[in-house]
Amino acid sequence: MSIAFKPDETFRDDYTYRNSLAAIRRFPFPFHQDQYMYSVNMEPHTKGPAGSVFENAFDIDEHYIAEMRDRAITLERDPGRCVSLPHMMDAEWDTLELIMESLSRDYPDMFTLARDGTRWTWTNKPLGIEQAFTFGDAATLPCPPFEYITRQTQGDFVIMDQRDNDLFADAGMITSQADWSLMFDAGMSFMEWHGPVPLAHELGVFERALKYLLMLQQGRPVRRLNWTMTINPRLDTSPETYPEWGPDRASVTPDNVGDKVHLRVELQALFRLPRSNGMLFSIRGYLASMNELATYPRWAKRLHRVLSTLPNELAEYKGLVRYKPTTLDWLSKFDDGEVLPAGTQPE
């Protein structure tokens, strides 16, 4: 297999997660310029350059096996992280089909899908799975179709039902969220679940985004990047487990910033689903420590400038306030004031 997996790394307890040099280089650094502000920064989710996180519809990387194990641990502790309302069954199958088709097309050495009418056989070599089942018959899978396939795909997933000129979060597999709760948001409309986001409502960002998404076409997915920061390479930063990770925010010192503070970038993609007319929202997260990012000084300089000009409301919302000064101090060592050209690429 072409990807050298790191099956033993952990996202909790001893936090052995690290990025290889190749993984740092392909990290989707999100800041084009020295200041950050919300925008409807959506673009067609078309095939990107080979090796980039945009190469394929669903990105599989060196952390795949370890991330899937972390998801299984979280689900074991809290099965409520996977939710699907009864009217979403067609959308569940749509999602399974889209992901199986995409992975087997994009990673033929790792995933294969054999179809004989509705008799399908799915092979996932990295996880050692071979499953024969009948498409459309949930009883032939070990768990419901949406849970089945998203236990085998990196990133969090929400399926939205479209009705009343709105989108409703009626299904989700959420085990690596940046401090939001599926149990809280399930069944909410687009404006409801974006309610807590500061500043963007005043800019009309969500209104424009919703109008745009309601017209999303089959076969023409779109994507955007979003970001926040996380202390320790932890995937499960949900409100439910806040007592476990919340105190980490107070643990950042000038000595451990480089290891502990992580930039967390979400590659968010939206796909119109064919049978159900629903919409799959995939949130693929990438974590890189400050040390890893600073291997490219250009990124460290830019992040220093973005954080130092970030509006307070956004710093509060993203939960950075407590450790922002320490992080800024650390990053300032890299920032010589050089004028940086627009763009996100490493040097």
Next chain:
Amino acid sequence: MSSASLNVEIRRIRELAPGIREFSLSRTDGEDFPVYSGGSHIVLSLPLGDRPHRNPYSLLGDPTVRDTWRVAVRKQEESRGGSRWLHEQAREGMRIDISAPVNLFPLIRTGRRHILVAGGIGITPILSQARELARLGADFEVHYAYRGPEFGVFSNELEALAPGRVHHYVQSRREQIEFGSLLAGRPLGTHFYICGPAGMVAASMNAGKSLGWPESHLHSEQFLAPTGGEPFDVKLALSGKAFTVPSDLSLLEAIEQQGVDAPYLCRGGACGQCELEVLGAEGELIHHDLYLSADERASGKKIMPCVSRLKGGCLTLNL
């Protein structure tokens, strides 16, 4: 954003009734079609003279049959060429381009009961919706109105989907749907869907509203054919083009003919995708669409170029 296109061959043409033809389409690349949801439509690009003419038609076949898509076309009396071409020029074996499916008339999956109403050729999206509801095992009924017995072209397919739950109304027998009684006394959670002539759609919506139905439970689909009109001048501020929209083209078609890529989806005044910003209008905007609100029309700042026009001098658009 204009639509992705697929090249298809017309595999089979069936004469269903006087003025109604069904077309079966297959992909020329040998691939399967994607699945679609009940109520979806595609846009056909038809070779009329030197320009493609794009018309939307609902998909009516079984979405699980992925080697064939079916549409049915009624010959419009005042056709600008599209339906006439399909009735007079189209032959089996010809190739045309079509768009990917879009659904502006989706079923509401949280609905407890569904009432579907079709008027004439409005049966096409209703048929695919009925198919989907039957597959889901949902509680639904269909009301199908047509001019005479020979025009009930999909009666047998419907009956097979919903035995005992299809009601027929034949105009030549003076049968007519009474929307007041059809919609009265329905339990909460019932959704109503109609596709048919404008007068019929309006009558049903009025009946629903006067009976206290929430608007969110009343669904209709109606594409407007672009009507001709007086020629007018257009300036495109961003692309720097200036041209005249002739009487037999829509504003959208005239823009496309200039080689400018303008967004669209339904091309029938319903979806809102082609909305353009009006920078200046010397004359009166003639809005034919079903999308803009009264306030938006009054502002004079927006136009839906697929069906709307200017009466008077020159229109300047932010495109």
